[in-house]
Structure formats: C-alpha cells, structure tokens
Amino acid sequence: MVKIGNIEIAEFPLLLAPMEDVSDPPFRAVCKQNGADLMYTEFISSEGLIRDAAKSRQKLDIFEYERPIGIQLFGGNVDSMREAAEIATAARPDLIDINYGCPVKAVACKGAGAALLQDIPKMVRMTEEVVKSTHLPVTVKTRLGWDEQTKNIVEVAERLQDIGIKALSIHGRTRVQMYKGSADWTLIAKVKENPRMHIPIFGNGDIDTPQKALEYKNRYGVDGLMIGRASIGYPWIFNEIKHFLATGEMLIAPDLNERVKVAKQHLDFSIRWKGPKLGVFEMRRHYTNYFKGMQDIKPYRTRLVEAPTAEAVHEILDELVNAVEFSTSLSVL
Ligand SMILES: Cc1cc2nc3c(=O)[nH]c(=O)nc-3n(C[C@H](O)[C@H](O)[C@H](O)COP(=O)(O)O)c2cc1C
Numbered sequence: 220m221v222k223i224g225n226i227e228i229a230e231f232p233l234l235l236a237p238m239e240d241v242s243d244p245p246f247r248a249v250c251k252q253n254g255a256d257l258m259y260t261e262f263i264s265s266e267g268l269i270r271d272a273a274k275s276r277q278k279l280d281i282f283e284y285e286r287p288i289g290i291q292l293f294g295g296n297v298d299s300m301r302e303a304a305e306i307a308t309a310a311r312p313d314l315i316d317i318n319y320g321c322p323v324k325a326v327a328c329k330g331a332g333a334a335l336l337q338d339i340p341k342m343v344r345m346t347e348e349v350v351k352s353t354h355l356p357v358t359v360k361t362r363l364g365w366d367e368q369t370k371n372i373v374e375v376a377e378r379l380q381d382i383g384i385k386a387l388s389i390h391g392r393t394r395v396q397m398y399k400g401s402a403d404w405t406l407i408a409k410v411k412e413n414p415r416m417h418i419p420i421f422g423n424g425d426i427d428t429p430q431k432a433l434e435y436k437n438r439y440g441v442d443g444l445m446i447g448r449a450s451i452g453y454p455w456i457f458n459e460i461k462h463f464l465a466t467g468e469m470l471i472a473p474d475l476n477e478r479v480k481v482a483k484q485h486l487d488f489s490i491r492w493k494g495p496k497l498g499v500f501e502m503r504r505h506y507t508n509y510f511k512g513m514q515d516i517k518p519y520r521t522r523l524v525e526a527p528t529a530e531a532v533h534e535i536l537d538e539l540v541n542a543v544e545f546s547t548s549l550s551v552l
Pocket residue numbers: 236237238239240241261262291318320321360390423424425426445446447448449
C-alpha cells in the first residue's frame with residue numbers, strides 16, 4: 220500500500236493532476252466518482268491567500284468525499300509561502316503540495332513555480348519552511364529541471380526528501396520544454412531507482428491510455444501515476460486504467476447516455492458552486508472533450524457552447540440522446 224506520511228492511498232495510486240481552471244470541485248467530483256485515488260486543487264497563489272483575495276480563498280473549498288485531497292500552493296517568496304501554508308492547513312486538507320513546475324511566464328517570471336528550479340537553495344529553504352509550518356504531510360510537484368543542461372531532478376529529489384517531504388510527483392519535461400515534445404520518463408525512473416529514496420515517486424506526463432499506463436508502470440517502476448489532460452472531459456480514464464492494470468482487459472468505453480449523464484452532473488455542480496452564469500460559462504470548455512470522437516456531434520457542440528442557461532444545455536443534451544437513439548433504431552430496422 221502506498222502511503223504519504225500516515226495516509227494510505229492505494230496499492231498503485233492514480234492521481235488527478237492539479238490543473239488551473241480545471242481541477243475545481245465540480246470536476247474533482249466526477250473524477251473521484253470515476254476512480255481517482257488522490258486529487259489536488261489547482262494551484263493557489265500564496266500572495267493571493269495572504270491578501271485574502273476571494274478568488275484564491277474560494278479555491279481552498281474542499282468536501283469530505285474528496286479525501287484524500289491536497290491543496291497546491293505556489294509563490295516566489297519564502298515567508299509568504301509559510302504563511303499561505305498555515306492558511307491552507309486551516310482549510311483541513313489531507314496534505315499540502317508545493318508547485319515547482321508551472322512554466323507559465325506570469326508565474327515563473329515572478330520567481331514562483333518552475334523558476335525555483337533555477338535556485339535550488341531557495342527551493343530547499345522554501346520547502347523546509349512549509350514543512351515546519353504545518354502538521355500535514357507536504358508533497359512537491361516539479362519538472363526534470365529548468366532546461367536540457369540543468370536536469371537536476373535526482374539531486375533535487377534527495378534534498379527535498381531530506382528536509383521532510385512525503386511524496387514527489389515529477390512531470391517528465393523541463394521548464395523550457397513547456398508542453399512540447401513528449402515527456403521523458405527515464406530520469407523519473409532514475410529518481411525511483413536511487414537507493415537513498417524512500418518516499419513515493421509519482422510519474423506524470425502524457426499518460427492517456429490504459430495500455431500506456433501499464434507500459435510506463437512496468438518500464439519506469441514508479442509508485443503511481445498522475446494524470447492531467449487525458450482526464451479533461453474523460454474522467455472514466457481512472458477506472459479504465461485500474462481495470463486494465465488489474466485484469467489486462469479494456470472496460471467498454473462510456474456510451475452516449477453515460478457521457479450525457481456525467482456532463483449534466485458536472486454542469487449542475489458547477490452551477491451550485493459558481494452560480495448560474497459562471498457555472499454555465501466555465502462548463503463550455505468541457506463539452507468538446509465529453510463528446511470527443513462521437514459521430515455527428517458538431518452541430519450540438521456549437522449549440523452547447525452558446526446555450527445561455529443550464530435548462531438550455533439540458534434540453535440540447537436530451538435532444539442529442541434522442542437523435543442518436545432514433546438513428547440507432549432506424550439502422551436496426
Ligand atoms: C490546463 C492545465 C492547467 C494546469 N495547471 C497546473 C497547476 O495548477 N498546477 C500544476 O502543478 N500543474 C498544472 N498543470 C500541469 C499538469 O498538472 C501536468 O503536470 C501536465 O499537464 C502533464 O500531465 P498530462 O500529460 O497528464 O496532462 C496544468 C496543465 C494543464 C493542461
């Protein structure tokens with residue numbers, strides 16, 4: 220059983236990656252329901268938390284059924300990160316995660332996220348302060364290094380473990396790579412193979428099928444997998460991977476009724492959590508993925524992203540189900 224501190228997670232945990240504007244409570248609810256073992260909030264600005272900015276505060280909202288759940292923090296200032304960790308601890312998550320991986324300029328140029336990969340002593344100091352400021356297990360998510368010349372993750376992992384982090388998730392790209400090319404898991408495997416390492420190492424980057432999950436589990440020996448983009452609009456990926464790892468067989472892909480059911484749940488939760496306007500608006504980015512690969516979906520998708528209210532969205536989804544049922548019944552005749 221993989222444990223983070225004293226928290227038992229699973230035999231081979233599947234983690235939902237923290238994703239800004241995606242891994243909010245409505246999305247996390249559908250991922251949990253579909254097999255995610257450990258989830259994180261999207262990253263939360265330490266400066267925003269300290270300023271008491273409403274937007275940052277709202278991201279601290281977690282629900283009992285989400286456990287175990289981690290709150291992810293980012294920032295460029297050690298004191299602010301310590302203070303933010305205290306605020307996050309008061310929100311009662313199961314763990315605190317620090318982001319040292321965000322490559323986006325607005326974050327990295329302020330000395331936060333992946334920028335810390337250029338200043339390992341500061342990263343170590345910051346982590347140590349966060350670890351000291353909370354009774355919760357602290358985990359870190361980072362990348363291989365800043366650029367091709369500074370892929371220092373093996374050394375970084377040891378140093379972070381030495382000051383008390385309880386698990387490490389590694390995205391197999393450098394900051395300079397952003398999201399380009401394919402993730403390189405060989406260095407992730409090196410971290411795992413290092414005999415000095417004893418905390419769980421989770422691999423991240425490009426896992427998008429059960430077959431790839433099995434291949435990477437076996438080839439790179441990680442303790443679990445963190446999945447990001449492949450779960451957007453396809454939360455079934457978690458149970459599909461679990462089933463495949465356990466049996467070597469593929470689950471049948473969700474049919475249209477199932478997709479519509481989950482999309483509706485997601486929308487309804489979005490509205491409860493964000494209000495009718497923002498809930499409908501922010502759900503629009505998910506429809507393409509919920510119905511990806513389905514035939515004749517385009518006109519419905521266009522209408523879904525223009526629908527102004529939840530009722531209108533529900534009507535379009537019902538119409539879609541009826542249209543598909545009708546054409547299926549014709550083809551059986
Ligand atoms: C839309 C989006 C938002 C993201 N936001 C965060 C974030 O808030 N914190 C973080 O550590 N990583 C963030 N990431 C990176 C992911 O957690 C993950 O490391 C990356 O997408 C690679 O995994 P994947 O190939 O499974 O998607 C984000 C990625 C995407 C696509």
